[in-house]
Amino acid sequence: MEWYLPVIWAALIGTAVVMYVILDGFDLGIGILFPFARNESERDQMMRSVAPFWDGNETWLVLGGGGLWVAFPRAYAVVMPALYLPVIVMLLALVFRGVAFEFRTVSRSKTWLNVAFIVGSTLATFAQGVILGGLIQGIQVRDGAFAGGTFDWATPFAFLCGLSLIAGYGLLGATWLAMKTYGPVADRARGQAKVLLLAVLIFMAAVSLWTPLTQPRIAERWFSLPNFYFLWPIPVITALTAYLTWRWIETGREVPPFLATIALFLLGFLGLAISNFPYLVPPSLTVWDTAAAPASQIFMLLGTLLLLPMILGYVGFIYWLFRGKVHEGESYH
């Protein structure tokens, strides 16, 4: 029990993070693509395509963060002080884009709210990438507490991760728009999706090379034998998925490019998990070092097993309810 409970929790939190990245990823992506819309009617259409969902999507962030706090309080207590500034910047950026959703429907002048939505979405995405990069590159820990400086996270690698995520969420947003809208918005989204797909692939390659070159433990994980025999299909499947995404965008398919982009995200996440497991705070603290008391993990696990299927049920219901394309002039509220 002492061994597998933290592993189960790591998997659950991983699931929450993946759900967050995919779901809030596409609606943050709408914000990233917002500057390229031609007029207010197009922007309304883009926003309406995510309006019923964004609030629930963002709740996965609370579950991921809250889950880390509940299940791994000692990891939470190291990671948050270490990544203090990017976390606060992300939260403030989310404040601005979140209220922009609601304020925009009430306001007569949209310009500043469009700016808040664009800057908030892009900055939140960039900060999330920086947080990921800051975690992968390692956090200085002494006696179980953060022992580094305020700007330790600020490295070229972390900024690269920030830009990668902007491209990634942008791609999710573009394929979402291609699926959920039509007319000029959908056509433009398809063009953007191609550019962003190329950018994502370049960034993925850069991160995949950079991490093993700078982190011996990651190189060892991937390139030592027999690991390599089991792991070589992952980059191959990723390349194949990328090719299919490209083909489906080219041939004007509507749903498959979005699903294929999700698959790309899942593969990227799997790669990161393989690189870093069992470290929750690389390179020193594992899931077992940082786990909450088993009694706390079990108590929370029972609730999760009961409530998570219900959550997935009604989240599925709302996506089904608002299925299909957004019609021009469809009423907001």
Place this chain on the structure above:
Amino acid sequence: MDFDPVLLARLQFAFTIIFHIIFPSFTIGLSAYIATLGAMWMHSGNDHYQHLMRFWTKIFSVSFAMGVVSGIVLSYQFGTNWSRFSVAVGNVVGPSIGYEVLSAFFLEATFLGVLLFGFNRVPPWLYVLSAAIVAIGTAISAFWILSANSWMQTPNGHELRGGVAYPADWLGVIFNPSFPYRFAHMLNAAYLTTGFVVLAVGARYVIAGRYIEEGRTMLRMAIGLTAILAPLQLLLGDQHGLNTLKHQPIKVAAMEAHWDGSKPGDFHIFAWPDEKAAENRFAISIPRGASLILTHHMNGLFPGLNSVSASERPPVTIVFFSFRIMLAIGLFMIAAALLGAFLWWRGTLFDTRWYLRLMAQCWWIGFVAVIAGWVVTECGRQPWIVHGVLRTADATSPVTGATIAGTLALFVIAYGVVFSFGIYYINRLIAQGPTGPAAEEPGHFSANPISAAHEAGRTAVGRT
């Protein structure tokens, strides 16, 4: 530069949580009001209720968005600013927050989507049910967060090993001694806060002669609710106070600025507590009033602040005054609600202009009372973050004071902007009024008197 990280972390948390609590105290009550309007619409078939329901839903969505985004900030501050709190008591208090996310946040966020965008997509019963689910979600959320906070006030059901709290009895943790009182007091406060907002908006319409029927419905519903809940709040507050006296007597001593526990306590209507000299200046008091309230006996004794050393006392002045602000508003609410009920019974409610004018100005009183109440209970717990278990000074993160000061400044600026716009937009929605389906016309705005009169005329002849 030398900043005190503990003080700054406290200021940052105080600022962000005071900003946050404004929205739940409104949305908990408002969602219940919206669901009630929905039920009345279903029951009576009168579209008038449906217009009111959709009108308040728009206002709800603006406030709910501000509550969500400011709440996410709080959940992350447990780690950024209070990491040693997370390590020391995360085992015990963490699951309450986890259950709040799982059982309430997703429920609220998802069904709010149906409520905001689903009117043309779901049958009316499901639309109204969604409103009810959102209301239940907000109450479940309050349940868990108040359980977690109450555990920090009256920790229970845990054992300490090496400075870390471990759970021993989950029911004891969740239903800790102060939880039932705090939960009832806060939930009722949220309904009262909303009641006075609805009362103010209703009064505003009736005075202006716009949306008169809607305004009258709001007035009747708000007065009916607050006339029961405002007196009830006095009773709940009294019980909550007695519970606090039992578990956190020094907090109560600070609320009453009661220094010498060997004598019965006076109730100070006004005083300036001098924390250095450990006495009150300029006191205007009801002799033995505090003893009567707290022990229900003229000569009853209760512990004074002098029974502990100065370093163990909470900041007396702020607790003392916040308590008086809350109490004064509570008493005013009782008077206002009962007077409203009296006027309604006499049949002169809608013509008593001075009463309507006064009430139209009182939309904010519930918010101030809620904030003052939280200041009492949170500051009154100091110097502990978890009473008797963990001191606030031992709970912070290894982060420099300058970092916290810088981000605090960012929060103040960002929240200042968001809050100003939020109030502005809510005010505009109220100025637009419950226009029914016409509200969907883009750019529709009826602030000028001619279109307002037109609106009122349309409503009066029942055109939808």
